Amino acid sequence: MRVVISAVGRLKAGPERELAERYRDRAAKAGRAIGLRDVEVIEIRESRAQEVDRRRLEESIALANLMPEGSVLVALSERGASFDSASFARQVAAWRDNGRPAVMFVIGGADGLSPDLEARAGLTLAFGAATWPHQLVRIMLLEQLYRAVTMLAGHPYHRS
Structure with missing residues (x-):
C-alpha cells in the first residue's frame, strides 16, 4: 500500500522540514517490512483567491486531483475523530x-x-480539539505513521 500526504503549502528549509523528512524517511524504510510501498509528501501551492470559500475550493480541487485511484481519502480537520x-x-x-x-x-x-x-473522506482525523498550524499537523501525522508502522512491525519505538 502506498501512503500519500498531500498538503497545501510548502515547508521551508529549516527544522520543521528536516523533522518531517526524518519521520517520512523512517516510516518509508520501516514500512517496507509491513507492506507499505512508499510514504510520499506532495505539496501544492496556496490559492491566491481573495475569498476564503474560493481559496478553499481551489486548494481542495488541487488536492482531490492528486488522489490515486482506489485510495482511501483521509481529511485532517479539527472536527475529525x-x-x-x-x-x-x-x-x-x-x-x-x-x-x-x-x-x-x-x-x-x-x-x-x-x-x-471533507464529505468525500472515508475518515476525518484530528489531533485533538485544538487547531494546529498545517506545518505541525504534517509533522505529527508523519510521526504517527512512523509510530504505527513500528507498532505493526513489533518494534519497541512505542511504549504503552
Missing part, C-alpha cells in the same frame, strides 16, 4: 489488509478544506 496511536495503527493495518492500493491524507491550508472534500 481522535485516535490513540494503537487505534491509528490498527486502521492503517485494516486499509493494508483490505487490499487498498493507497491511502491519501489531505492537509488543508490556513482556511482548511472545502466541506465537499
Whole structure:
C-alpha cells in the first residue's frame, strides 16, 4: 500500500522540514517490512483567491486531483475523530489488509478544506480539539505513521 500526504503549502528549509523528512524517511524504510510501498509528501501551492470559500475550493480541487485511484481519502480537520496511536495503527493495518492500493491524507491550508472534500473522506482525523498550524499537523501525522508502522512491525519505538 502506498501512503500519500498531500498538503497545501510548502515547508521551508529549516527544522520543521528536516523533522518531517526524518519521520517520512523512517516510516518509508520501516514500512517496507509491513507492506507499505512508499510514504510520499506532495505539496501544492496556496490559492491566491481573495475569498476564503474560493481559496478553499481551489486548494481542495488541487488536492482531490492528486488522489490515486482506489485510495482511501483521509481529511485532517479539527472536527475529525481522535485516535490513540494503537487505534491509528490498527486502521492503517485494516486499509493494508483490505487490499487498498493507497491511502491519501489531505492537509488543508490556513482556511482548511472545502466541506465537499471533507464529505468525500472515508475518515476525518484530528489531533485533538485544538487547531494546529498545517506545518505541525504534517509533522505529527508523519510521526504517527512512523509510530504505527513500528507498532505493526513489533518494534519497541512505542511504549504503552
